[in-house]
Amino acid sequence: MNKxxxxxxxxxxxxxxxxxxxxxxxxxLGLLIIIYIAGFCNADNCYALTAYSxxxxxxxxxxAKAPQAYLPxxxxxxxxxxxxxxxxxxxLFVGPDNNIYLLDSGNNRLIIFDxxxxxxxxxDTLNNAGxxxxxxxxxxIYVSNxxxxxxxxxxxxxxxxxxxxxxxxxxxxxxxxxVISENFIFKPIRLVMDKGKRLYAVSQGAYExxxxxxxxxxFTGFVGANRVTPNLIDYFWKRISTxxxxxxxxxxxxxxxxxxDVDSDGFIFATTGSIDYTNLAFYEDxxxxxxxxxxxxxxxxxxxxxxxxxxxxxLGTEINISGTIRGPSVFIDVxxxxxxxxxxxxxxxxxxxxxxxxxxxxxxxxxxxxxxxxFRAPVAIDSLNDYIIVLxxxxxxxxxxxxxxxxxxxxxxxxxxYTGKYDxxxxxxxxxxxxxxxxxxxxxxxxxALLRQDKYKExxxxxxxxxxxxxxxxxxxxxxxxxxxxNFGLIVFSVIAVIFILRYIRxxxxxxxxxxxxxxxxxxxxx
Amino acid sequence: xxxxxxxxxxxxxxxxxxxxFWDLKYExxxxxxxxxxxxxxxxxxxxxxxxxxGFLFNYNDVSRLNVxxxxxxxxLPFFLWCVSSWCLTSLMEGEGTFRDIVIATSYSLxxxxxxxxxxxxxxxxxxxEEGPLLYTFQAIAILWTAFLLYVGTMVTHQYExxxxxxxxxxxxxxxxxxxxxxxxxxxxxxxxxxxVDTIYKEIIYRI
Numbered sequence: 001m002n003k004x005x006x007x008x009x010x011x012x013x014x015x016x017x018x019x020x021x022x023x024x025x026x027x028x029l030g031l032l033i034i035i036y037i038a039g040f041c042n043a044d045n046c047y048a049l050t051a052y053s054x055x056x057x058x059x060x061x062x063x064a065k066a067p068q069a070y071l072p073x074x075x076x077x078x079x080x081x082x083x084x085x086x087x088x089x090x091x092l093f094v095g096p097d098n099n100i101y102l103l104d105s106g107n108n109r110l111i112i113f114d115x116x117x118x119x120x121x122x123x124d125t126l127n128n129a130g131x132x133x134x135x136x137x138x139x140x141i142y143v144s145n146x147x148x149x150x151x152x153x154x155x156x157x158x159x160x161x162x163x164x165x166x167x168x169x170x171x172x173x174x175x176x177x178x179v180i181s182e183n184f185i186f187k188p189i190r191l192v193m194d195k196g197k198r199l200y201a202v203s204q205g206a207y208e209x210x211x212x213x214x215x216x217x218x219f220t221g222f223v224g225a226n227r228v229t230p231n232l233i234d235y236f237w238k239r240i241s242t243x244x245x246x247x248x249x250x251x252x253x254x255x256x257x258x259x260x261d262v263d264s265d266g267f268i269f270a271t272t273g274s275i276d277y278t279n280l281a282f283y284e285d286x287x288x289x290x291x292x293x294x295x296x297x298x299x300x301x302x303x304x305x306x307x308x309x310x311x312x313x314x315l316g317t318e319i320n321i322s323g324t325i326r327g328p329s330v331f332i333d334v335x336x337x338x339x340x341x342x343x344x345x346x347x348x349x350x351x352x353x354x355x356x357x358x359x360x361x362x363x364x365x366x367x368x369x370x371x372x373x374x375f376r377a378p379v380a381i382d383s384l385n386d387y388i389i390v391l392x393x394x395x396x397x398x399x400x401x402x403x404x405x406x407x408x409x410x411x412x413x414x415x416x417x418y419t420g421k422y423d424x425x426x427x428x429x430x431x432x433x434x435x436x437x438x439x440x441x442x443x444x445x446x447x448x449a450l451l452r453q454d455k456y457k458e459x460x461x462x463x464x465x466x467x468x469x470x471x472x473x474x475x476x477x478x479x480x481x482x483x484x485x486x487n488f489g490l491i492v493f494s495v496i497a498v499i500f501i502l503r504y505i506r507x508x509x510x511x512x513x514x515x516x517x518x519x520x521x522x523x524x525x526x527x
Numbered sequence: 528x529x530x531x532x533x534x535x536x537x538x539x540x541x542x543x544x545x546x547x548f549w550d551l552k553y554e555x556x557x558x559x560x561x562x563x564x565x566x567x568x569x570x571x572x573x574x575x576x577x578x579x580x581g582f583l584f585n586y587n588d589v590s591r592l593n594v595x596x597x598x599x600x601x602x603l604p605f606f607l608w609c610v611s612s613w614c615l616t617s618l619m620e621g622e623g624t625f626r627d628i629v630i631a632t633s634y635s636l637x638x639x640x641x642x643x644x645x646x647x648x649x650x651x652x653x654x655x656e657e658g659p660l661l662y663t664f665q666a667i668a669i670l671w672t673a674f675l676l677y678v679g680t681m682v683t684h685q686y687e688x689x690x691x692x693x694x695x696x697x698x699x700x701x702x703x704x705x706x707x708x709x710x711x712x713x714x715x716x717x718x719x720x721x722x723v724d725t726i727y728k729e730i731i732y733r734i
Contacts, residue, residue: 025560036595060588464582473583473655480652 056361056439057309059467064438069354069363069407070388072373076398078104082119083111086396090154091190092389094382095143100389102398103151108135110151112164115384123166133168135160140190140202152188152201159188159201161217172199175219179208190259194297195266202270207256209299210270223299224257224270259380263336267302268295271331271344291331292344307359308467313346314353329353335381335388339418341411343388345381350374352381352388352401356414360441363407366390373399386411406435413445422449440466451475456482533561537637544675548682551634552627559626562633565640566605569633570598572640576647584650584661604702608632611701612680615694621684631683635675642668 055063078086087106094100098115109124126133138160140152148169149162159172174186187204188211194200199213200223209225261269270293289312294303305311313329332347340357350368355361367374377394386408388401403411413428429445436442443466450459451471456479463472484491536556540547551557574597577587609632613625623631646664653660681691 029563036598060591062588469583469655476583477654477656480654 055364056441057315058438058440059308061309061315066363066436066438067406068365068404069410070352070365070401070403072399073387073402074400075372076117076400077396081111081113081117081398083122088393089391089396090137090139090379090393091141091152092380092382092391092398093141093143094384094389096145096147098384099143100384101141101143101149102391103138103141105135105137105139105154108137110135110138110141110149121164123162126160126162126166126168128168128171140188142191142193144193144197150191150193150199152191154187154189154204157186157188159191159199159213159217170217172213172217175211175213177219177221179221180219190257192260192262192268194262194268196297198297200260200268202257202260205256210257210260210268210295224268224293224295224301225299259331259333261334261336261342263294263340263342264338269293269303269334269336269342270295271334273330273332273347289328291329292334292342303359304357305359307355307361309361311344311353311355311359311361313344314349314351332379333381335383337383339415341414343381343383345378345390347378350378352390356441357418362410362414362441365401373401375399406432409435413442417445422452425449440468442466444468444471447471447475451478454478530558530561530564533558534564537561537565537634540634541637541641541671541675544678545682548631548634548679551630552623552683557630557634559630562630565633565636566601568640569636570601572644573597573601576643579651580647581650581653583653583655584658605632605636607702607705608698611705612694612698615697615701616680616684619684619690619694621686621694623683627683631679632676635672635679638668638671638675642671 053063054066054068056066058064078084083104084107086102086104089102090105091103092100093103099120100113100115100117102111102113104111107124109122111119112121112123114120124134126135135151135153136155138151139154142150144150147164149160149164151160151162153160157174160168161170161172162168174184185203185205188201189204190202192200197215198220199217200210201213203211206222207225209222212220212223214220256272257270258273259271263269272291272293289310290301290303291312292303293301296302303311309315313331315328327348329344329346329351330348331344333345334342335345336342341362342355344353344355345351346353350366351364352366353361354363365373366378368376370376375390375392375395377392378390379393380391382389386403390399390401392399409428409432413425413432416422416425416428426446426449429442429449432439432442433446443462447459447462447466447468448471450456450462451474456475459475460472460479463469463475533556536547536551540551540557574592574594577585577592577597578589609625609629612632613623613628615621616623616628642664646661650661677691677695680686680695681688684691684694686694
């Protein structure tokens, strides 16, 4: 009661000084607000990438610059290879004996080189059981281990099976089946064979999946079709719209494949270009975007995607836009190397993205342009030993990329890790870190080794630098256990001490408050 | 001393909201200065937790932390809420002035400070599996603050519970309208400035 009265008294008594203070207070507040607003006026930094830069992505989806992993070694035009001018070449394949098969689609011929790019053979007229035959704009080629050549003879609507001398062993024409709709056009563009001698072909515009043929060339069905997942909102709109409106809406079509490759275990890698990227900005949704798939014989996608950022190429989020090309990558071809390493060719920006078996981005190289190492319209990619060969359709040229020391180290580390030689892999990772301090994968690699050696504190630092929360948590749990175990006595003692000190302080405070209120009572009474 | 006293009073408010908010307004236990200090403390807490939450739970890119942008996350919603709420309550026979609303709102933010500040320190010493503990406490802080806002609005304007709820929902809609108009305004200004700029350039080039 007393207190309130006294408050009022002070309010009335010091009216003038309070007001003055209030004006000063207001001025200061005003100035602070002005400074605060002014702080927003400086422009944000811009992060741009040149066409040729090498990078990986950090956890926050920002590109982190990296040394070049691959450099262009040679560029071949048709004349350099003594085969005349190439005309819109469609595909390139490195065969089992390291012979290179080049499909010169515009000239309707197949050119075979040995691994040193010496011309071995040109197949343009084919022997079809005695009669002359030829290709018509063929787009895909595959050569099996017994040197049988499979060609997707696109505009003749057939798949050709040839021997090395251009004799047609078999023709696969448009198959008849219940699962094929009537207006389906058989236009094979890419093909591949698995270990069971089943042939898988990509047909242009076929959204049912890959076409599977058995050993005898009989059509057995579609595999690997993309799942269609209409969302609730679309469903709602479909329900309330009229028939005409519904016809106007885009149909829920699964996406179509555009290229295939096979790994050494016989699994099919397939890329697809048409993907719904609407929600890509949130990286939780990257799991639903699968431009690259690894299909088992049942047609299920079994690609490992345990990395933080999924194997989808450029993310296309606002900050990563380079130049005038926007949006995420569109994969148009894939090439599988050993140890689970695979290269994806992005047709949009002409970049090659290389991933390990977990889906971690290893390095990026290539780009669109006219200079050495860039392409005008890349169409196919394959690997020969550690070299990467890229076919440029519009540029009518072949570019051969050679790994740098940095690239070799990464590949080596991934291979050693893949085969379980962790100690050797760790050595490589450490060397990589000397070359590129932004390489998250290397930090995690070193961290795992340190964790195995029970060096928890050092491992923690590595996992933090490598932005790997799961392993950080594991290491931290062990580290905490270690620290608590070592200092158990001290911790118990300090806890008890703190409790006693707190009690003492509380007692003091309570005592102090009592006496204070008593004093103030006396004081107010006296007034 | 008066300031400290009114700050200390905020602890009473959050534990005894009905009683506390009443005294805050009608017994003049709160003042604008302490309200602003609470707001500043909340800004500091937000920045601190952005910066110092343990690596396992901190998904922000700490190297690109911008203190001003972070502070905007507190200041903007705060003032939008106050303005929107004031606009509505003065139409709906609320008894509180703008000052009352600012004070009540900022006093209801105290749990966010009290819980989030220690949480971000604790988060440095727990593993991912113990994360739910952290999230539970964060949820408690938000629910507590929401409850305080509710009681604060109810007591300051002398509303019935149902009307309070309705007002709060309308305030949120009001915030959206304010943001919409603000964007529209900024857009128009940009258009006009662009127009003036083009005319200026046009004239300069002709002369």
